[in-house]
Amino acid sequence: MQTFGYKLLGQDGNARLGEIQTPRGVIRTPAFMPVGTVGTVKALYPEQVKGAGADILLGNTYHLMLRPGAERIARLGGLHKFMRWDGPILTDSGGFQVMSLATIRKITEEGAQFQSHIDGSRHMLTPERSIEIQCLLGSDIQMQFDECIELPAERSEVERAMALSLRWAERSKRAFEAQVLAGGATRGQALFAIVQGGVDSELRQRSARALVEMDFPGYAVGGLAVGEGHEAMVATLEETLPHLPAEKPRYLMGVGTPLDLIESVRRGIDMFDCVMPTRNGRHGTAFTWDGRVNLHNARHAEDLAPLDPESTCPAARDYSRAYLHHLVKSGEYLGAMILSWVNTVFYQDLMAAMRKAIAEGRFDAWAEATKARLERKV
Amino acid sequence: MQTFGYKLLGQDGNARLGEIQTPRGVIRTPAFMPVGTVGTVKALYPEQVKGAGADILLGNTYHLMLRPGAERIARLGGLHKFMRWDGPILTDSGGFQVMSLATIRKITEEGAQFQSHIDGSRHMLTPERSIEIQCLLGSDIQMQFDECIELPAERSEVERAMALSLRWAERSKRAFEAQVLAGGATRGQALFAIVQGGVDSELRQRSARALVEMDFPGYAVGGLAVGEGHEAMVATLEETLPHLPAEKPRYLMGVGTPLDLIESVRRGIDMFDCVMPTRNGRHGTAFTWDGRVNLHNARHAEDLAPLDPESTCPAARDYSRAYLHHLVKSGEYLGAMILSWVNTVFYQDLMAAMRKAIAEGRFDAWAEATKARLERKV
Numbered sequence: 055m056q057t058f059g060y061k062l063l064g065q066d067g068n069a070r071l072g073e074i075q076t077p078r079g080v081i082r083t084p085a086f087m088p089v090g091t092v093g094t095v096k097a098l099y100p101e102q103v104k105g106a107g108a109d110i111l112l113g114n115t116y117h118l119m120l121r122p123g124a125e126r127i128a129r130l131g132g133l134h135k136f137m138r139w140d141g142p143i144l145t146d147s148g149g150f151q152v153m154s155l156a157t158i159r160k161i162t163e164e165g166a167q168f169q170s171h172i173d174g175s176r177h178m179l180t181p182e183r184s185i186e187i188q189c190l191l192g193s194d195i196q197m198q199f200d201e202c203i204e205l206p207a208e209r210s211e212v213e214r215a216m217a218l219s220l221r222w223a224e225r226s227k228r229a230f231e232a233q234v235l236a237g238g239a240t241r242g243q244a245l246f247a248i249v250q251g252g253v254d255s256e257l258r259q260r261s262a263r264a265l266v267e268m269d270f271p272g273y274a275v276g277g278l279a280v281g282e283g284h285e286a287m288v289a290t291l292e293e294t295l296p297h298l299p300a301e302k303p304r305y306l307m308g309v310g311t312p313l314d315l316i317e318s319v320r321r322g323i324d325m326f327d328c329v330m331p332t333r334n335g336r337h338g339t340a341f342t343w344d345g346r347v348n349l350h351n352a353r354h355a356e357d358l359a360p361l362d363p364e365s366t367c368p369a370a371r372d373y374s375r376a377y378l379h380h381l382v383k384s385g386e387y388l389g390a391m392i393l394s395w396v397n398t399v400f401y402q403d404l405m406a407a408m409r410k411a412i413a414e415g416r417f418d419a420w421a422e423a424t425k426a427r428l429e430r431k432v
Numbered sequence: 433m434q435t436f437g438y439k440l441l442g443q444d445g446n447a448r449l450g451e452i453q454t455p456r457g458v459i460r461t462p463a464f465m466p467v468g469t470v471g472t473v474k475a476l477y478p479e480q481v482k483g484a485g486a487d488i489l490l491g492n493t494y495h496l497m498l499r500p501g502a503e504r505i506a507r508l509g510g511l512h513k514f515m516r517w518d519g520p521i522l523t524d525s526g527g528f529q530v531m532s533l534a535t536i537r538k539i540t541e542e543g544a545q546f547q548s549h550i551d552g553s554r555h556m557l558t559p560e561r562s563i564e565i566q567c568l569l570g571s572d573i574q575m576q577f578d579e580c581i582e583l584p585a586e587r588s589e590v591e592r593a594m595a596l597s598l599r600w601a602e603r604s605k606r607a608f609e610a611q612v613l614a615g616g617a618t619r620g621q622a623l624f625a626i627v628q629g630g631v632d633s634e635l636r637q638r639s640a641r642a643l644v645e646m647d648f649p650g651y652a653v654g655g656l657a658v659g660e661g662h663e664a665m666v667a668t669l670e671e672t673l674p675h676l677p678a679e680k681p682r683y684l685m686g687v688g689t690p691l692d693l694i695e696s697v698r699r700g701i702d703m704f705d706c707v708m709p710t711r712n713g714r715h716g717t718a719f720t721w722d723g724r725v726n727l728h729n730a731r732h733a734e735d736l737a738p739l740d741p742e743s744t745c746p747a748a749r750d751y752s753r754a755y756l757h758h759l760v761k762s763g764e765y766l767g768a769m770i771l772s773w774v775n776t777v778f779y780q781d782l783m784a785a786m787r788k789a790i791a792e793g794r795f796d797a798w799a800e801a802t803k804a805r806l807e808r809k810v
């Protein structure tokens with residue numbers, strides 16, 4: 055049985071080229087993980103996600119525990135078999151969705167009480183239960199249970215949640231190790247810690263140091279992309295990443311725009327996940343190498359040009375903008391299907407381009423040229 | 433330039449095996465036409481429709497004239513290019529949708545006045561305008577403009593609409609021939625007439641005879657599947673079809689269930705269209721060789737069996753019923769995508785099986801065995 059590992063293959067400034075090894079396959083980093091919230095990357099066939107070049111995808115503990123339920127997925131053979139994805143899967147811990155989706159919640163030392171956003175049923179998530187669920191799902195990379203707060207917030211509140219998340223990190227780690235001993239997880243699976251602390255440099259450093267002390271196989275930066283803005287996000291990364299070990303992968307949770315990804319890779323981030331490509335696709339917006347295209351706009355109504363001739367997605371080259379405009383205006387499934395596919399491929403193409411630029415030692419030049427194109431108004 | 437034609441290749445009882453020749457390719461009959469209402473077979477990529485084995489699909493004049501507009505589609509190069517379908521397309525005349533979808537309508541000798549169900553805008557459809565629109569779309573098989581009424585209805589009302597539809601057939605034919613002369617259509621395109629007359633045998637015969645007298649390249653039976661029931665529909669076919677020429681294709685509009693298709697082919701119908709496969713797919717119901725399967729049903733929640741191991745659609749074999757149940761319950765795009773695909777393939781597989789049974793001279797035996805399976809409760 056192969057164990058979990060990270061290999062740093064090259065560096066260009068702080069940008070890192072690497073590989074995460076898992077028993078289910080290698081993850082080329084920097085990597086973007088398409089989000090398969092409830093066991094499907096919305097509006098894509100799994101073959102399209104694989105074909106886009108994604109090595110790993112993300113599943114949401116919160117959604118899956120509510121429907122169809124973690125025990126049910128375990129009885130059905132685990133999440134990979136359930137959703138027909140044989141590559142690695144990372145699951146979050148549910149902490150973020152308890153904050154953003156659930157209602158009537160109570161956070162105690164023990165964990166988080168909440169009501170399902172689907173049917174109002176009551177549930178409790180603790181570090182131990184979160185890890186148990188992630189093991190039932192069969193997740194390859196699991197996340198510690200954390201408390202994620204909205205920004206801006208009082209420093210005392212940020213500090214309290216950060217400190218609680220540290221204690222939950224310790225409990226998550228013990229729970230995961232107990233699972234390994236009991237056969238609920240293997241050494242090929244990994245548990246990542248989550249650095250918290252808002253946009254406060256000192257809190258972020260305390261969180262990072264305490265977690266590194268506990269020795270996790272990977273570290274996430276959590277609690278960003280919750281309203282602080284691009285500049286504050288990048289500044290927080292600059293202050294946090296130097297305190298994380300170079301020999302472990304670093305994952306920026308829930309981020310972001312193409313610009314966010316470029317600037318975060320430049321500062322040393324290895325992994326991302328975000329609903330932007332699929333959510334924007336469902337809402338009629340395409341990501342292209344010349345920036346975002348809103349297909350609702352009437353100027354596309356008689357435009358026979360394809361969406362993006364440079365895309366590796368056939369749909370970005372085969373369909374006219376006029377047709378996509380019509381599909382989007384008509385609320386047709388195919389519009390959401392095509393645009394979600396195009397965007398998922400764009401994000402993978404973007405990561406591939408970044409990996410190539412790092413390997414060739416020209417990341418900064420590539421980044422500046424690409425940003426100029428992405429921000430161009432077309 | 434190849435002209436439009438029909439070749440009867442074989443017969444088993446009244447069931448007919450044939451081929452319709454068009455410049456865009458051969459249509460193997462009996463044929464089922466997937467419905468691409470607004471320029472997309474809902475929730476399917478065009479490659480999936482083609483891969484399912486469909487030789488031809490249907491577009492709706494009413495929907496396309498309202499959005500994106502026939503003149504716009506013509507400027508963009510026609511419907512085939514617009515929706516990336518290079519096979520034949522049949523368009524209806526808009527008559528049925530004026531009755532079923534539009535509001536505040538007024539039928540006069542001239543045509544039908546109505547308000548768009550999308551934005552309330554006022555429109556007028558006449559035989560001449562319907563043909564003009566179908567030519568702008570570039571439809572390979574066009575339909576005469578007709579008045580379609582709901583059943584049950586007074587005999588006098590059925591007769592009035594039938595007689596009006598005959599006069600509109602004549603005007604449609606003149607309009608089509610004028611288009612051919614003016615270069616708006618070619619001899620490779622065809623205009624079909626529509627037999628009306630409700631479930632009244634005498635009216636149907638009068639309609640059929642009058643239309644045959646006008647000499648169309650194909651004849652449709654319209655105004656069925658509007659509430660009269662399977663038995664009355666089949667009886668009407670038995671009374672109508674003997675009055676249509678054997679050397680022309682016969683198209684039963686808007687029909688139907690697998691049982692409807694089998695019994696109609698048995699009586700000599702060559703072409704069908706219906707939204708059932710895709711609409712049912714979007715609503716969580718699958719067609720299989722062992723009958724319909726409602727994926728909402730909780731008994732599928734932990735069923736690892738595939739939907740239909742006999743299907744030629746990979747999705748019917750690859751995904752578990754448990755996963756499809758979860759997708760349907762969660763309202764996920766992928767559920768509608770997979771089930772619409774599976775159903776579209778099932779309908780094509782059903783037609784292929786009928787063509788084979790006719791060719792082998794065992795249609796009745798095949799039909800009885802198949803009906804017994806399709807009606808089996810599973």
